[in-house]
Amino acid sequence: MRALNFLRRTAMAAMPDPAPSRWRYRVQRLWLTPLFRAMVRTGLPICLLGGSVLWYVADTARLEGLIDQATEVRRAVEERPEFMITLVSIDGASDELSLDIQEVLPIDLPVSQFALDLNELKQLLEELGPIQSADVRIKPGGLLTIDVIERSPAVVWRSREAVELLANDGHRVKAIASASARPDLPQVAGLGAEEHIPEALRLLRAASPLADRLVGLQRIGARRWDVVLEDDIRIMLPTENPKRALDRAMALHASQDVFNRDIVAIDYRNAERPTLRMRPAARTEWRRIKDIELMANEGGNG
């Protein structure tokens, strides 16, 4: 066998064996296996990359350095002069409100516009009582414009603590010293009145024929309205559908001139059966007249 091997070796030296060795053959077959191939070509690089990233990140000092670098880059971009806001302009607000807004705005100029959340600012402003709506936008040149539409006061609300102006949707506009500061506005009082301002305004419109004598509306028992006229004459309205009752009262006034008479109140709480309440003097007078009429009738008969 030795001789044979020797012969083969010399022959091989002359011409190399074209056959692949057993291991080369196996490796090639392994390489042609689809799963193995996919593993080596995608799985292995992914593993290596992921492993090296994990290894790099495993050291906290390196990780912190990385995070610092990232934040530094971010800050450098955000603080470029192109993105800085240097001026705030407030339009459509009174001087007093402008001061309020400046006080409320959580902005220290100059500030980067990336640090501002315009929607949040808008919400913040609209939570302020006197502002109906606000429009916040950034204009080129580092300008933050705030366009404000103020609420206009519709009624004077006298509560136990203070006298305040309310807008027509019930929002508080501002406090005033006394109701006499705004004699042009109707007054509203009573517990829970501020929550029903739109209804109150409807009633006040309905009561416009009596505008010169109208004092205001009072919420009774946080449930229903009384219309208060001068000389403490009251129109007591029901809980349900007070407007109709008031309209009927107005019609009654137009035909019978009710409120110029000596009465205390018209009670519409039961809308089917309105009740008229007279003053004591009027009542005795009315009784006297009735007695005279009675006696005259008796005399006439006798």
Added chain:
Amino acid sequence: MNDFYQAQRAMRKGRQAAMQRGVIAILDVGTFKTACLVLRFDEALSSTDETSNALAGQARFRVIGAATTQSRGVRFGEVDTLPETERAIRTAVQAAQKMANVRVDHVIACFAGGRPRSYGLAGKVSVEGGAVEERDVSRVLSACETPPIGDDRMVLHAQPVNFALDHRSGLSDPRGQIGNTLHVDMHMLTVDAHTVNNLIHCIHRCDLEVAGLASASYMAGTSSLVEDEQELGAACIDMGAGSTSVSIFMRKHMIYSDTVRMGGEHISSDISRGLQIPCQTAERIKTRFGGLVATGMDDRDIIELEGNTGDWEHDRRTITRAELIGVMRPRVEEILEEVRAVLDDAGFRHLPGQRIVLTGGGSQIPGLDGLAAKYLGNQIRLGRPLRIQGLPQAATGPAFSACVGLSVTAAHPQDEWWDFDVIAERAHTRSLRVALRWFKENW
């Protein structure tokens, strides 16, 4: 016998697995060359009708890799030196895999050697219940009496070639027909067991699984005989390097096969000895200048016999082509005489078709058809394998007819004995079932 039956069934299972994976390798281990084809089966194409004609079957696969290498350690179509043959197979398989860019695990191999011997078997069984069912086919196949094939022999092919029902013969598929007695004629081909074992060992050493074995002569016949030749009866003579194999076809079945243990290599060695030149030069001269019929022109055709022995006179000899023909012709005549003897033994002269097709690498010698006509009768033609998809031009010659035939057969295997259930197993399970029924009825 029975364990070889089991081994064949295991190979069929391997073939099924390969078909599911869609890739299978074809390996032709010849004396001169080892060829490997990698086939891919397309699922989309295979969904078409299974029982369509042969051409539609060929469209089901495609050759995606092909490689040929010089065989080593093979003599007379038999593995002679295992490690050398293993290397040759490895070279061919690796190159084909590389071309196909897929890994193949299953291989169907064919070889010419092993002294194939044909047996005709007959079986008879009475049909129970009128119509013939698959069970009856299995039974009749089991009823065939196996002749003593000798020790160290293996059954390579065992194919039912003819069924007869009562007095009607020539049925190819008796299922569903009504009759009383079912006869079968079977053709069995046996080869030397050690040849098969050596080849299987070589293939296993290459990390491949054997999904089938076939005789090269049969495969050459399936690919180079056209359909009506196979139907009417014809002989295919595959002139390989180590052996010349004869297969006789009738009704699309091989009914006889034998080999003459002489081939192209012997012609080369004759040239080498007669002209005192190295084997490789002899092979080259044979393929370039070889011929069988000398004419006056050939006397003037000078062939230089170059060598590098150092002897100036010896290295610069010349011969005429006529001399070369004079060396080659007696050997070819001898081979053809042997083939004639084989055909006579097989009783080829009684067949209705007398067509003889010459194929294999040796059939490319110019003038062979004229010479063969003198020995084998005048219905001779040179056969080339049919064309299959994707086969490289270099592998379309007659030398590759066994490869091509094996590819076609891999797609459309011929029913073999072992494709049918063994009836003995059935009987066993039936007795068990009877016992179970008895238990059910009595408890």
